[in-house]
Amino acid sequence: MSAPGISLNGRYRLEGRPLFDVALDLPGGQWSCLLGPSGVGKSTLLRLILGLATGGTFDGTIRASDDAPLSDRVSYMAQSDLLLPWLSLTENVVLGARLRGESPDMARAERLIERVGLGAHRDKTPGALSGGMRQRAALARTLMEDRPVVLLDEPFSALDAGTRADMQELSAELLAGRTVLLVTHDPAEASRLGALILVMSRAGTQVWPGPPAAPIRAVHDPATLACQAALLDHLRKAAA
Structure with missing residues (x-):
């Protein structure tokens, strides 16, 4: 099965109140990394793609680039x-x-x-x-x-630093050519793995400029470290 791109466009409401607007185009066959403050709706986005209950309502569209159903083409790793x-x-x-x-x-x-x-x-x-x-x-x-589409919700969060790096590299190897959406709180992880880096807030989702090298990037690459630092500064300011 080929790995399609995925687009999400619409508004998500919780208890009748808007929680977030989303307009995303995830490229097929690449890793997209999604960051943002806790509670902004990152895990909810994954559940929407999966077609799982979220406790709220989504007014909009979720579609694969080949217009085929996603239901049998997605694997999912939850936080627990x-x-x-x-x-x-x-x-x-x-x-x-x-x-x-x-x-x-x-x-x-x-x-x-x-x-x-x-x-x-x-x-x-x-x-x-x-x-x-x-x-x-x-x-x-x-x-x-x-599966050709893989959704990962903080899959390395419980690992020590060395094991985390090993599992990032293993996942990048085994999921090459898949459409991967990784939710993470770690700017270093996103800077290393993301072909597309996205920062989510209640106002919307913005594309963050990633390092020029293709993933997976070297831990000590200067451009990767610079991206990590700038991304961390942005997230800290957004949370202040």
Whole structure:
């Protein structure tokens, strides 16, 4: 399946009051990174694309660039890991296929579990894992779905700095050519990963000028660091 672009245009209301206006065009086959203050509606945008309940109403349009339905082409990683506590790590990773009545590719699941650094923990249940391990298990489950559109809601937030960088690089490698929308609070992450960087506020969403190099960018690249610093300054001023 090809990776379509996605456009969102409209107004979202919560309890009858406008929460945000949105006019976004997410390029197909690239990473878009979305930042903004807590409560502005970033996670709600992901749920709108997914067609999930949000508690509010959206007046507008959500469409793929090829005009085909998105429903069967999207994988989603929520802020919470949503691992089932009675299943092993491995069975959580292949849960999507099980729920669809499909036979999961166990060899691929094992490879993904190894690549997220959890090979020694594959038979453990979520209660025996740390928060960072659980988040990596949820990442492996999302990658296992192999969809052309991938929505990630703060997927690396529970990880230490070194593991975070490793998982960013792994995700960039395995999701190359997919349409990815990443919600993050980390300017460094957006500056490193985003082909398109978006800053959301109640007044709307603006495109932020990213570094000239193509993602994934080197951690110490001067242009990446400059983008990170400018973006952090902007976010701090917006929150003041």
